[in-house]
Each structure stands twice: as structure tokens, then as C-alpha cells.
Amino acid sequence: MASSAVDVSAVGTSLWPWLTERRRRQFEAAVGAICPFELDVDEDDSKWWAAGLFDAEGSVSLSSHRTHQGYFIGEAAVTQGSPGGLPTELTRFQEAIGGAGRIYGPFVQKAARLSIYRWKAHRLQDLCALAGVLRPRLSATKGERLDGALAVLSAQPRLPRGNPAWGAYKTHCINGHEYATARIRRYVSRGANTPARDSHQCLECMRERARARRWRIGDGAEDRPG
Numbered sequence: 001m002a003s004s005a006v007d008v009s010a011v012g013t014s015l016w017p018w019l020t021e022r023r024r025r026q027f028e029a030a031v032g033a034i035c036p037f038e039l040d041v042d043e044d045d046s047k048w049w050a051a052g053l054f055d056a057e058g059s060v061s062l063s064s065h066r067t068h069q070g071y072f073i074g075e076a077a078v079t080q081g082s083p084g085g086l087p088t089e090l091t092r093f094q095e096a097i098g099g100a101g102r103i104y105g106p107f108v109q110k111a112a113r114l115s116i117y118r119w120k121a122h123r124l125q126d127l128c129a130l131a132g133v134l135r136p137r138l139s140a141t142k143g144e145r146l147d148g149a150l151a152v153l154s155a156q157p158r159l160p161r162g163n164p165a166w167g168a169y170k171t172h173c174i175n176g177h178e179y180a181t182a183r184i185r186r187y188v189s190r191g192a193n194t195p196a197r198d199s200h201q202c203l204e205c206m207r208e209r210a211r212a213r214r215w216r217i218g219d220g221a222e223d224r225p226g
Helices: 005-018 021-031 043-057 088-096 124-137 140-155 203-216
Strands: 058-064 072-082 102-107 115-121
Touching: 021 088, 043 058, 043 072, 043 088, 043 124, 058 140, 072 088, 072 124, 072 140, 088 102, 088 115, 115 124, 124 140
Parallel strands: none
Antiparallel strands: 058 072, 072 115, 102 115
């Protein structure tokens, strides 16, 4: 712990190249102007900084898959608070690990005085990228947690995507209507010159639901059965 102004100033001077602007302002508010020494901060320094942040503020966890018993979903996260706007700590961390994961927020957290933002990674690809950059620089405890989570996730067989009965890239809906021929009117862009795309929603099923809805509310007697 550094309690005197001289010690706090010495800490700020030594760490200045790696501090965010918010942290620098805090040092200057505490001890006045800081005169940092000249130092070139290279890419490896950023990785060491990111490892330190993840060691102190990060977490690694496994949770049960909602629909597939015996499967697990991995998550790595770093949480930061900010009085206004996205914390630079999180954007800097994401850049240091090659852009993996996503930043979410702001969130309102009970009893918190700041807006909460959170960097998260769920995909195995992103978790492996995180480990590839930070693993040699992490503490033994955090490194073992990351290794354990990756071992479980890597041992799981990949879950099939889409409906196995119809395939991941199906051409017909579950009621047998063909997507490509379900459109009645010619596609017309609404002012943005957007090209037509293959529909991922069955237009024939939508028309049938619309007829049934009009029949229920008493409108569209011409569509009523019988």
C-alpha cells in the first residue's frame, strides 16, 4: 500500500504508460501533475497488462446447456464500471487479445454507483484465442481454471445445428411449403435499393395464419371455411 503523496506519485509515474485516461486523472487528482518517464510500450506489454486485468477482474465458468443434458457452455468475462460511456479498459483488453468476445452494457446493477459494462466470450474459438494470448502470463490459479474449462469444452462433441429432420440450410418449411416459390408479389425495395434475399420465413404459412386471424376476429368473411 502506498499512502504518502511521494509514494503514490512514484507508483503513478512507473505505471503511467499502461494506465487508462480515467486512472491517470485519478492519480493527478490525488497528487497533482505526474511526469512519466519515456517508455515505448510494445504489443507484448499490452498482453501483460491484459493478463493482469483478467487475473484481478476476470472470471471463467462453466454452466449447463439449457436444452442438451450433459453439455456445458463456457464463459470468460471481465466487468468494469464507468460514470459515462464504454470503459476504455474493456476496449483495450479486447484489442490486446485480438478482438475476441463482445462487450455488453450498460447495465444497471443494484447498489452500484456506476454503469456496468462487461466483456464476455462464449464461443470455444474465442476462449481458445483468449488462452493463446494470456495463458503464459496468468497466475497459476486463473490459468488452471481456464485450462479446466477448455478441457471440458474441447472434449464435448459438436452439437448439430438446425433441425436434423430438415437440415441446417433447409429449402422448405416444416409444413412443406417451398421458400423460393412462396412469394406472390415481386420483391420491391423500400427506398434503399436493397437486393432481394432468400426468405428465412415461410410466406405461405404467414398468409395462412393471417387468414385464420381475420376469421377469428370476424373480418374477411370471404376467407371463412365452408
